Amino acid sequence: MLDDRYALAHRLYPYARSADQDARGAVHHPVVIIGGGPVGMAAALDLGLKGIPALVLDDHEGVGEGSRAICFAKRTLEICDRLGCGDPMVEKGVVWNLGKVFHGEEKVFEFNLLAEGGHRRPAFINLQQPYFEKHLVDRIRAAQDAGAPIEIRGKNRVAALEPAEDGARLEVATPEGAYAITADWVLACDGAGSPTRKALGLGFTGKVFRDSFLIADVRMKADFPTERWFWFDPPFRDAGASALLHKQPDDIWRIDFQIGWDVDRETELQEDRIRARIDAMLGAGVEYELVWTSIYTFQCRRMASFRQGRVLFVGDSAHQVSPFGARGANGGLQDADNLCWKLAAVMQGEAPETLLDSYDAERGAASDENILNSTRSTDFIIPKSEQSRLFRDAVLQLSRHHDFARPFVNSGRLSQPCVYDGSGLNTADALEGGPRVTRPGAPAPDAALGNGFLLDRLGNDFVLLALGCDAPELPDLRVVSVAAPGADIAERYLGDAPRGLYLIRPDQHVVARWLEATPAEITNARDRAMGREATP
Amino acid sequence: MTLITTRNVADPDAAYELLLSAHEGLSKAESDALNARLILTLINHIGDIEVLREALHLVRDDTG
Numbered sequence: 001m002l003d004d005r006y007a008l009a010h011r012l013y014p015y016a017r018s019a020d021q022d023a024r025g026a027v028h029h030p031v032v033i034i035g036g037g038p039v040g041m042a043a044a045l046d047l048g049l050k051g052i053p054a055l056v057l058d059d060h061e062g063v064g065e066g067s068r069a070i071c072f073a074k075r076t077l078e079i080c081d082r083l084g085c086g087d088p089m090v091e092k093g094v095v096w097n098l099g100k101v102f103h104g105e106e107k108v109f110e111f112n113l114l115a116e117g118g119h120r121r122p123a124f125i126n127l128q129q130p131y132f133e134k135h136l137v138d139r140i141r142a143a144q145d146a147g148a149p150i151e152i153r154g155k156n157r158v159a160a161l162e163p164a165e166d167g168a169r170l171e172v173a174t175p176e177g178a179y180a181i182t183a184d185w186v187l188a189c190d191g192a193g194s195p196t197r198k199a200l201g202l203g204f205t206g207k208v209f210r211d212s213f214l215i216a217d218v219r220m221k222a223d224f225p226t227e228r229w230f231w232f233d234p235p236f237r238d239a240g241a242s243a244l245l246h247k248q249p250d251d252i253w254r255i256d257f258q259i260g261w262d263v264d265r266e267t268e269l270q271e272d273r274i275r276a277r278i279d280a281m282l283g284a285g286v287e288y289e290l291v292w293t294s295i296y297t298f299q300c301r302r303m304a305s306f307r308q309g310r311v312l313f314v315g316d317s318a319h320q321v322s323p324f325g326a327r328g329a330n331g332g333l334q335d336a337d338n339l340c341w342k343l344a345a346v347m348q349g350e351a352p353e354t355l356l357d358s359y360d361a362e363r364g365a366a367s368d369e370n371i372l373n374s375t376r377s378t379d380f381i382i383p384k385s386e387q388s389r390l391f392r393d394a395v396l397q398l399s400r401h402h403d404f405a406r407p408f409v410n411s412g413r414l415s416q417p418c419v420y421d422g423s424g425l426n427t428a429d430a431l432e433g434g435p436r437v438t439r440p441g442a443p444a445p446d447a448a449l450g451n452g453f454l455l456d457r458l459g460n461d462f463v464l465l466a467l468g469c470d471a472p473e474l475p476d477l478r479v480v481s482v483a484a485p486g487a488d489i490a491e492r493y494l495g496d497a498p499r500g501l502y503l504i505r506p507d508q509h510v511v512a513r514w515l516e517a518t519p520a521e522i523t524n525a526r527d528r529a530m531g532r533e534a535t536p
Numbered sequence: 537m538t539l540i541t542t543r544n545v546a547d548p549d550a551a552y553e554l555l556l557s558a559h560e561g562l563s564k565a566e567s568d569a570l571n572a573r574l575i576l577t578l579i580n581h582i583g584d585i586e587v588l589r590e591a592l593h594l595v596r597d598d599t600g
């Protein structure tokens with residue numbers, strides 16, 4: 001009855017009987033996280049590090065096999081730095097910057113993600129999702145040893161959920177039978193198929209694209225460069241209508257073929273069929289081993305609201321995007337980043353419950369942006385009508401010789417963090433001449449600072465960043481002072497302004513900035529960012 | 537910039553003839569592709585997406 005739905009890459013949390021299973025009544029927990037994918041684990045870690053007890057229930061005993069996500073963006077790595085696990089990810093990952101797009105034999109477009117200087121992290125790394133998840137769990141283990149109140153229960157499947165005004169009651173299935181617990185808060189991090197969403201009868205609407213992709217991760221010694229190569233109408237015609245080649249750690253390469261909608265999955269997944277496609281691509285005589293293969297269809301859809309009272313939907317359970325643009329896990333990590341400080345503030349009595357509505361507002365807008373980008377890419381890659389194919393081919397044709405057409409080529413617009421423009425938590429911009437990249441709502445960009453980096457100094461809590469000026473004294477507000485801002489900081493944070501004060505949230509988004517501010521103005525901005533009534 | 541909806545081409549007959557002669561001898565598929573490339577090239581020339589939006593409004597509403 002508790003059969004695995006997928007094979008494991010790393011068995012990290014074997015089933016162990018919990019005292020809750022022998023308790024008389026339902027034991028109570030402050031926060032229960034359903035699902036230990038990348039998003040659930042990141043949320044558990046974030047809450048645990050803030051001292052909030054978090055219980056993760058996952059229906060498997062570890063991390064699933066098959067890499068799925070491979071591209072992790074700079075913002076994700078910065079979030080992981082804040083949580084204390086960025087280093088092992090970047091050490092293991094493959095850093096890449098260059099993407100090339102081909103039409104037939106010809107290169108029609110090239111993009112270079114090489115970030116401007118003064119960032120601790122690269123624009124992207126490629127890392128198999130199981131490694132990403134394992135690094136999160138390793139970090140949770142270290143945090144637990146240091147006293148963080150996090151618990152992971154493997155082979156614990158949430159079988160039923162009964163929401164209530166002040167929490168929920170959960171029925172949990174295990175290999176030794178079922179038990180019940182109650183919770184004040186539930187985070188549904190149970191993936192795109194979210195049983196929680198279904199149990200609550202909530203919709204998940206959007207678009208399904210009528211094509212499918214064969215994904216093969218192959219191990220081979222090859223000297224292709226560490227670049228993202230994408231083909232429209234590849235010269236190896238029989239392999240697929242489009243194709244992708246991208247390097248991962250351990251000499252593994254991700255290969256994707258667009259194989260059409262009406263395909264027989266079982267036939268296409270036969271090893272000789274897969275090898276025929278790959279041989280056509282790589283040329284005969286190249287030796288490789290098939291590590292993982294799968295067929296995917298793509299959807300772009302979301303829930304109408306990510307908050308249902310005490311149940312919050314986070315990651316793929318709340319929204320799903322096509323993989324072009326790598327916005328799934330990267331977007332999900334930003335969800336957790338956005339939610340956890342708010343939930344902690346509410347639970348610690350520092351903010352009203354309504355602060356959590358801003359999670360839905362901000363991440364809803366972010367997910368619309370991700371879905372928009374991912375839908376546009378998918379519409380370019382999979383033209384859905386004769387006319388869209390006509391324009392797509394016209395763009396590719398023109399791009400061979402004319403640079404002006406190349407920006408129209410869309411093989412995926414890679415994940416960027418959302419700016420929470422218009423969020424009710426922001427205070428109106430009061431830094432005249434300040435750059436747009438650091439306007440209220442924007443994620444604080446990294447910059448070189450002393451021997452290190454700015455983001456590492458911002459930390460995990462509200463912080464006042466004083467650039468070229470003294471910070472007003474305020475109780476309970478940490479100050480990071482930069483008396484003489486270097487070139488990076490001046491460019492990214494000051495622009496034409498001679499000095500500046502920034503109020504930055506625990507998720508490192510700017511909420512307010514001023515040329516100068518009184519303690520009362522800063523306190524008001526912070527109150528607003530906490531969803532508290534600001535004193536007029 | 538807004539869409540110009542007043543007379544703006546000095547020699548309309550010559551412009552029209554250029555358009556027709558570009559399609560001479562082409563198959564339907566080749567003509568369609570040529571039109572698509574032409575539209576994209578002109579969109580780049582115009583640059584301003586608002587002009588495109590207004591033009592699409594105008595042509596969409598004008599099918600009666």
Ligand SMILES: Cc1cc2nc3c(=O)[nH]c(=O)nc-3n(C[C@H](O)[C@H](O)[C@H](O)COP(=O)(O)OP(=O)(O)OC[C@H]3O[C@@H](n4cnc5c(N)ncnc54)[C@H](O)[C@@H]3O)c2cc1C
Pocket residue numbers: 034035036037038039040057058059060068069070071072129156157158159189190191192194195215296314315316317323325326327328329330331332
């Ligand atoms: C082919 C492909 C390529 C992709 N490439 C990228 C990429 O390059 N970059 C990127 O950012 N994203 C990418 N993605 C998307 C990424 O894989 C997902 O967005 C990500 O896994 C979502 O994480 P999650 O934690 O929300 O959900 P999941 O990873 O789906 O985790 C959900 C967890 O909940 C558990 N669970 C489910 N039901 C229950 C239950 N009833 N009780 C207990 N536990 C339960 C599951 O076992 C699982 O562990 C890709 C996806 C695909 C398919």
